[in-house]
Amino acid sequence: MVQLILTGLLCGGLLGFVMQRGRFCITGAFRDMYVTKDYRMFIAFLVAISIQSIGVYLLHLFGVIQFEFGNFMWFATIFGAFVFGVGIIFAGGCATGTWYRAGEGLIGSWMALATYMISSAMMKGGALKSVTASIQSQQVEAQTIYGTLGISPWVLVALLVSITGLLVWKQLSKSRVKIPTMKPKKTGLAHLLFEKRWHPLFTATLVGLIAIIAWPLSEATGRMFGLGVTTPSANILQYAVTGDHSFLNWGVFLVFGILIGSYVAAKGSGEFRFRVPDASTCLKSAFGGILMGVGASLAGGCSIGNGLVETALFTWQGWISLPFMILGTWTAAYFTIVRPRKKVTKKVKISSQTA
Structure with a gap:
């Protein structure tokens, strides 16, 4: 139990600290490709996937970790990923982003986190468990892409790394806009970490390296997976209600660690403060949390479990869910961001013409 607590909190703490300080927002990565045509965060996301993919297959090659693959729940993955993508726009962050932003003091994220935990617990082990099972029953035996193609996983690893490397090179070769910087208030390590x-x-x-480390740490406690957020979040609520200690696995302490690590990072950088949103934002956050819990439970993972981990393993679940998460994000962004902007622009044009 001590090992489970310490390693889970450590790994989660590192992830929360890094994501908060680096503003590693997966929702932003998906949204910005459509709204502002900015691909920087999505390319960074591919870097994290690529690094993890190399690491986990090396660990598997040397017998350090093992994988457990289930059948491909094609309909649940497609539908759930889309719903999850819609939800993260309303919630203002994905599952992991909601945890680390809660550590910054955002009350809206706390509300999204609460409804996310409730809906995922209901879908996984509560009143809606039978609905989840029914939707997930539509399956095919295909598990990994390389298994279906009859090739080595290293072929796909090499392909992913090559494509990601090309995108990184093109991104870095673009002209950079210099951002004015203020005189540092901290020195040495404190400046590098917090300022x-x-x-x-x-x-x-760093996210990719932490994702690699998560595998052996998690499997050492009997949990055969790497980073994951949805099931551990549901387990917290299920443990609180039932008192069943079987829900307290490594993943639970991982998500608690994300919260703690983010708080330390936000406090050290002076970014922590309680921020209470207006009523409309509160309702949107709560609604987004519900959609996240439903979508991630159906799809078998969130933007971390499916988008980061399953993609690194080259499962059909990972690489089918990713584009549908993005599609859901773009759909919600159109109705909540792009369309309202067009209406405002249209009104301004009409006003200027009639003035």
């Missing part, structure tokens, strides 16, 4: 602006690619590299 200096972190580059997205540097942050992504």
Whole structure:
């Protein structure tokens, strides 16, 4: 139990600290590709996937970790990923982003986190468990892409790394806009950790390395998976209600660690403060949390479990869920961001013409 608590909190603490300081927002990565045509965070996301993929298959090659694959729940993955993508726009952050932003003091994220935990617990082990099972029953035996193609996983690893490397090179070769910096208030390590602006690619590299470390730490406690947020979040509520200690696995302490690590990072950088949103934002956050819990439970994972981990393993679940998460994000962004902007622009044009 001590090992479970310490390693889970340590890994989660590192992830929460890095994501908060690097502003590693997966929701932003998906949304910005459509709204502002900015691909920097998505490329960084691919870097994290690529690094993890190399690491986990090396660990598997040397017998350090093992994988457990289930059948591909094709309909649940497609539908759930889309719903999850819609939800993260309303919630203002993905599952992991909600945990680390809660550590910054955002009350809206706490509300999204609460409804996310409730809905995921209901879908996984509560009143809606039978609905989840029914939707997930639509399955095919295909598990991994390389298994279906009859090739080595290293072929896909090499392909992913090559594509990601090309995108990184093109991104870095673009002209950079210099951002004015203020005179540092801290010196040495404190400046680097809490004040200096972190580059997205540097942050992504650290996230990828933490994702690799998570595998052996988690499997040492009997949990055969790497980073994951949805099931552990549901387990917290299920343990609180039932008192069943079987719900307290490594993943639970991982998500608690994310919260703690984010708080330390936000406090050290002076970014922690309680921020209470207006009523409309509160309702949107709560609604987004519900959609996140429903979607991630159906799809078998969130933007971390499916988008970061399953993609690194080259499962069909990972690489089918990713584009549908993005599609859901873009759909919600159109109705909540793009369309309202167009209406405002149209009104301004009409006003200027009639003036």
